Amino acid sequence: MIQFKTLAEKYDTPLYVYDFNIITENFNNLKNAFKARKSMLCYAVKANSNLSVLKHLASLGSGCDCVSIGEVNRALLAGVDRYKIIYSGVGKRDVEIKEALERDILMINLESEEEMYRVEQIAKDLNVTARISIRVNPNIDPKTHPYISTGLHESKFGVDLESAKKMYLYAHKSSALNPIGIHFHIGSQITETSPFKEASVIIADLLRSLKAINIDIKFFDIGGGIGIKYKDETPILLYDYAQAIFESLKGTDVTVLCEPGRYLVGNSGYLLTKVLYEKKNDKKRFVIIDAAMNDLIRPSLYGAYHDFELLDTSDEATSLVDIVGPICETGDFLAKDVLLPPVKHDDVIVFKSAGAYGFTMSSNYNSRPRVAEVALIDGEDRMIRARESFDDLIKLERDFL
Numbered sequence: 001m002i003q004f005k006t007l008a009e010k011y012d013t014p015l016y017v018y019d020f021n022i023i024t025e026n027f028n029n030l031k032n033a034f035k036a037r038k039s040m041l042c043y044a045v046k047a048n049s050n051l052s053v054l055k056h057l058a059s060l061g062s063g064c065d066c067v068s069i070g071e072v073n074r075a076l077l078a079g080v081d082r083y084k085i086i087y088s089g090v091g092k093r094d095v096e097i098k099e100a101l102e103r104d105i106l107m108i109n110l111e112s113e114e115e116m117y118r119v120e121q122i123a124k125d126l127n128v129t130a131r132i133s134i135r136v137n138p139n140i141d142p143k144t145h146p147y148i149s150t151g152l153h154e155s156k157f158g159v160d161l162e163s164a165k166k167m168y169l170y171a172h173k174s175s176a177l178n179p180i181g182i183h184f185h186i187g188s189q190i191t192e193t194s195p196f197k198e199a200s201v202i203i204a205d206l207l208r209s210l211k212a213i214n215i216d217i218k219f220f221d222i223g224g225g226i227g228i229k230y231k232d233e234t235p236i237l238l239y240d241y242a243q244a245i246f247e248s249l250k251g252t253d254v255t256v257l258c259e260p261g262r263y264l265v266g267n268s269g270y271l272l273t274k275v276l277y278e279k280k281n282d283k284k285r286f287v288i289i290d291a292a293m294n295d296l297i298r299p300s301l302y303g304a305y306h307d308f309e310l311l312d313t314s315d316e317a318t319s320l321v322d323i324v325g326p327i328c329e330t331g332d333f334l335a336k337d338v339l340l341p342p343v344k345h346d347d348v349i350v351f352k353s354a355g356a357y358g359f360t361m362s363s364n365y366n367s368r369p370r371v372a373e374v375a376l377i378d379g380e381d382r383m384i385r386a387r388e389s390f391d392d393l394i395k396l397e398r399d400f401l
């Protein structure tokens, strides 16, 4: 049992807490599911990019999937092997491409034809060969929230099958490009195996047709998107998931590369908050807490549900309430129409499954300093990011009057 109350007193609230032992367990479970083939796990840094989280995952043998040069540099700083780092994203700038090539990471994941020509030119200028993969859009509906669906034709990500094939042919002939990977990522928080399976079959077909013309793809990158339990979801069985992928790859010798973000860190994290006030009108009851949408935006952004626990209460008489933050937006809530017993000032409420897309999506809106982050390792707590101060908020601003 985690001593949330003690942690809330020691570090103050709001506070993110991550249990690193859970991250280890998740990593090992997924690695195990893939053990029948050569595989590589590249953690999607955007889910939680704290250097200590990355360092911990690096120590387990994880690689990293990055979507900016900042994330690439974080991964390298945390000690992730450069040949386990991949760089994706629809809008890489020239300087980012240049830096990625200089860092000599495993591969750059291309998301458009134009980007391929830029990477080729920059590689030529640097006199290097760029190892690349291409993000192919299989046009599969992942049956998740539209904002986190990424593999349909109307999405901005990747290229369609025909364009991908042309790009591979071009890259194969180019002296500055070396196509070694094929990639798809159809969305996030996916709780069914079938979309993964359908996508994998389509992309594996393309893989075979590339192999048939001697384009030697080494990495079959299946993206991330494995859903977790927030409320009453039934997550996919990792074994079934891996088997579905393996089946589509029969007769090939590629390394399966998986890019889990949420799955590795989501359920390791908690957001600790304290009650400030309670107020009622004739229609509604509100509990106002010290955390807000700037700290955890998922409920406001996606209508996402985070399970929570009110500590130290024995009162069973609950009533409907919105748990809201202090920000000046009606959309600022962490839970809506949920049941809660009476609360008092300084009661601690813990929001669960907040390890992924929590802190990394947080902001300074309303001039609120971003909160501290604490790691639990074998029950011992350690601060891994200090709470921001007022000085941190203004330190880059210049007086121009």
Ligand SMILES: *Cc1c(COP(=O)(O)O)cnc(C)c1O
Pocket: 044, 046, 047, 065, 067, 088, 185, 187, 188, 189, 223, 224, 225, 226, 259, 260, 261, 262, 263, 356
């Ligand atoms: C966001 C993202 C991931 C991770 O997604 P999760 O749902 O957190 O597993 C993996 N790959 C790419 C390319 C992404 O954009």
